[in-house]
Amino acid sequence: MDRSDIAISAQRAAAPAGPVVQTEKLEKVYTMGDVKVHALRGISLRIDAGEFIAVMGASGSGKSTFMNLVGCLDRPTAGRYLLRGEDVSRFSRDELARVRGREIGFVFQGFNLLPRTNAVENVELPMLYQGIPARERHARAAEALRTVGLGDRLDHTPAQLSGGQQQRVAIARALVNRPTVVLADEPTGNLDSQTSVEVMAIFQQLNDQGLTVLLVTHEPDIAQHAKRVVTFKDGLVLDDRRVENRRIARIEPRERIEPREGAA
Amino acid sequence: MNILAALRTALRALRKNKLRSFLAALGIVIAVAAVVATVAIGQGAQAKVAAQMASLGSNMLMILPGSMMQHGAATGTGATQNLTRDDAQAIEKELTSSVGAIAPMNRTGAQVIYGDANWFTQVVGTSPSYLEVRSWTLAQGEMFGRQEDASAAKVCILGQTVVDKLFGAQPALGEQIRVKHVPCKVVGILSLKGQSWGGQDQDDIILMPWTTLVRRINGSQSDAVGSLMVSARTSNLVSVAQREVTSLLKQRHHLADSVDPDFQVRNLAEMQNAAQEQTNTVAWLLKSVAAISLLVGAIGIANVMLVSVTERTREIGIRMAVGARGRDVLFQFLTEAVVLAIVGGLLGLGLGVAVAKYAAIQAQWPTLLSPLAMAGTMLLAGVAGVLAGFYPALRASRLDPIEALRFE
Numbered sequence: 001m002d003r004s005d006i007a008i009s010a011q012r013a014a015a016p017a018g019p020v021v022q023t024e025k026l027e028k029v030y031t032m033g034d035v036k037v038h039a040l041r042g043i044s045l046r047i048d049a050g051e052f053i054a055v056m057g058a059s060g061s062g063k064s065t066f067m068n069l070v071g072c073l074d075r076p077t078a079g080r081y082l083l084r085g086e087d088v089s090r091f092s093r094d095e096l097a098r099v100r101g102r103e104i105g106f107v108f109q110g111f112n113l114l115p116r117t118n119a120v121e122n123v124e125l126p127m128l129y130q131g132i133p134a135r136e137r138h139a140r141a142a143e144a145l146r147t148v149g150l151g152d153r154l155d156h157t158p159a160q161l162s163g164g165q166q167q168r169v170a171i172a173r174a175l176v177n178r179p180t181v182v183l184a185d186e187p188t189g190n191l192d193s194q195t196s197v198e199v200m201a202i203f204q205q206l207n208d209q210g211l212t213v214l215l216v217t218h219e220p221d222i223a224q225h226a227k228r229v230v231t232f233k234d235g236l237v238l239d240d241r242r243v244e245n246r247r248i249a250r251i252e253p254r255e256r257i258e259p260r261e262g263a264a
Numbered sequence: 265m266n267i268l269a270a271l272r273t274a275l276r277a278l279r280k281n282k283l284r285s286f287l288a289a290l291g292i293v294i295a296v297a298a299v300v301a302t303v304a305i306g307q308g309a310q311a312k313v314a315a316q317m318a319s320l321g322s323n324m325l326m327i328l329p330g331s332m333m334q335h336g337a338a339t340g341t342g343a344t345q346n347l348t349r350d351d352a353q354a355i356e357k358e359l360t361s362s363v364g365a366i367a368p369m370n371r372t373g374a375q376v377i378y379g380d381a382n383w384f385t386q387v388v389g390t391s392p393s394y395l396e397v398r399s400w401t402l403a404q405g406e407m408f409g410r411q412e413d414a415s416a417a418k419v420c421i422l423g424q425t426v427v428d429k430l431f432g433a434q435p436a437l438g439e440q441i442r443v444k445h446v447p448c449k450v451v452g453i454l455s456l457k458g459q460s461w462g463g464q465d466q467d468d469i470i471l472m473p474w475t476t477l478v479r480r481i482n483g484s485q486s487d488a489v490g491s492l493m494v495s496a497r498t499s500n501l502v503s504v505a506q507r508e509v510t511s512l513l514k515q516r517h518h519l520a521d522s523v524d525p526d527f528q529v530r531n532l533a534e535m536q537n538a539a540q541e542q543t544n545t546v547a548w549l550l551k552s553v554a555a556i557s558l559l560v561g562a563i564g565i566a567n568v569m570l571v572s573v574t575e576r577t578r579e580i581g582i583r584m585a586v587g588a589r590g591r592d593v594l595f596q597f598l599t600e601a602v603v604l605a606i607v608g609g610l611l612g613l614g615l616g617v618a619v620a621k622y623a624a625i626q627a628q629w630p631t632l633l634s635p636l637a638m639a640g641t642m643l644l645a646g647v648a649g650v651l652a653g654f655y656p657a658l659r660a661s662r663l664d665p666i667e668a669l670r671f672e
Binding site for chain 2: 068071073074093094097098100101102106108112113114116117121125126128129130131134173177
């Protein structure tokens with residue numbers, strides 16, 4: 001696969017008009033002993049293809065729970081969740097695993113790379129569970145790493161990479177199966193401000209190419225990089241507005257991501 | 265995830281923790297080595313016992329005079345002198361269908377002298393059919409005949425040990441030696457027989473005609489024999505011969521069927537079976553120890569896999585987040601356990617074969633490696649790996665991805 005394919009695949013996700021993610025009165029109740037905690041009290045949100053949304057909120061506002069539900073790591077207690085029009089809220093564990101592998105790309109605050117495993121193998125991981133042949137896995141992983149500017153770090157293990165580089169490996173891993181939506185949970189939480197800007201620049205570029213990005217953060221500065229900010233409070237949507245004066249992340253020439261053909 | 269990818273993932277994970285993987289597999293290594301070695305050693309020992317038993321003589325019955333009451337006190341077996349050469353002749357004449365050969369045997373210890381060399385050995389007085397009964401052959405010369413037996417000829421046949429002690433490398437055939445006070449001509453030399461099952465040197469022996477020993481060396485006029493050795497025509501006829509010999513001798517000794525005989529008939533096949541059973545018992549003991557070590561080895565793998573699952577909880581969470589199903593995780597950990605067991609099994613196989621060869625060289629028996637036992641043990645090792653890995657793998661596969669990802 002050559003460079004343009006990733007761009008095209010990102011655009012392909014944008015092609016069908018209409019919502020990519022649609023939740024209807026999504027509720028999640030955790031039962032801890034006798035106490036019931038309403039993490040989500042009815043979230044109805046529609047995310048269209050090509051959007052770049054930041055979910056904000058204090059801790060306990062339900063934003064992480066919402067992220068887990070959208071990421072198919074968990075099932076809602078009530079309500080519906082349509083992913084590309086398909087109701088996944090009652091899927092079995094195995095079906096959810098399949099959806100996670102094909103439709104979702106995760107980027108975590110703590111990177112969550114496999115230790116003592118080099119960058120290419122880390123990026124190959126999602127393809128391992130989709131039955132993609134080894135040769136193609138390797139080629140696609142190397143390509144994804146090149147698109148995040150790590151073409152010369154393929155054999156490096158996480159311990160040999162800086163925090164920003166590790167997060168870029170994680171982003172490459174999130175992209176490699178050409179997901180419908182990329183979910184980033186506090187992706188800059190463990191990074192310094194300079195590196196945070198670099199990572200946000202990558203998300204903005206990918207979004208420019210048509211990728212749908214859902215970002216959870218509690219930092220207003222970071223949220224300003226998105227196109228739309230949704231604020232949660234006590235398991236409900238408090239505020240939902242378009243970003244004015246959107247920040248565009250500048251990146252140093254040294255760190256500049258390779259330009260791609262077909263980029264929007 | 266296909267098998268090849270699972271295998272590569274498992275090997276990679278095991279390589280990352282070489283020492284722990286080695287220690288985990290060590291139990292299986294030792295267990296498989298123990299099974300392979302003990303089976304080989306057991307079979308080697310049995311082969312040796314069987315060979316030694318066969319060296320006593322084929323299909324052989326041993327008839328010994330019984331005990332008797334003398335003034336109210338019982339004497340030991342062989343104390344009576346009620347077994348005679350006439351008995352031997354009667355058996356030879358009348359039981360031709362079941363008995364192949366019969367040889368009387370009297371034994372005495374004697375000093376033997378040649379030149380300035382001397383040796384103390386066992387002298388056996390017997391008939392020419394002794395060689396047939398004991399399935400023995402001569403290396404040189406010829407066996408004495410009935411003529412020499414009848415005339416108490418001063419001839420003898422030497423065992424290899426006696427030849428070594430008296431003659432060294434010198435030729436012995438045709439030489440004159442002295443057995444006690446009687447000069448005897450060496451007319452034959454026995455082939456090498458080796459140790460008996462009891463560890464006795466069977467080659468430390470001199471054969472001579474029965475009459476020569478009894479009349480000339482012992483100076484006795486009695487016809488009583490120390491024992492009779494009878495060989496049945498075939499191994500199937502051993503028990504028939506035993507029955508017929510018993511009933512004939514009872515008849516000759518004027519004993520009713522219901523009365524206990526005044527002699528004993530010992531069946532060497534029974535002794536052989538007893539010896540075989542003894543080695544079987546030891547073999548079973550070794551096998552059960554090996555089986556227990558296999559169990560311990562499996563527990564070792566289970567333990568390491570459980571630790572590994574806990575330690576790699578976050579890895580499992582990551583794999584699930586990027587699309588691994590429960591069964592993919594299960595398969596991954598199961599593969600690791602099985603690879604550990606199989607690699608351990610192969611190492612153990614090599615070690616076991618080495619130990620078996622070494623033992624065979626030390627104990628001088630053939631290296632008998634049973635392919636069935638080796639294949640079976642490898643299969644068992646694989647099964648042990650599956651069983652040991654299954655529970656940890658199942659636990660891993662049932663982890664909640666969110667919990668697993670949060671695990672520190």
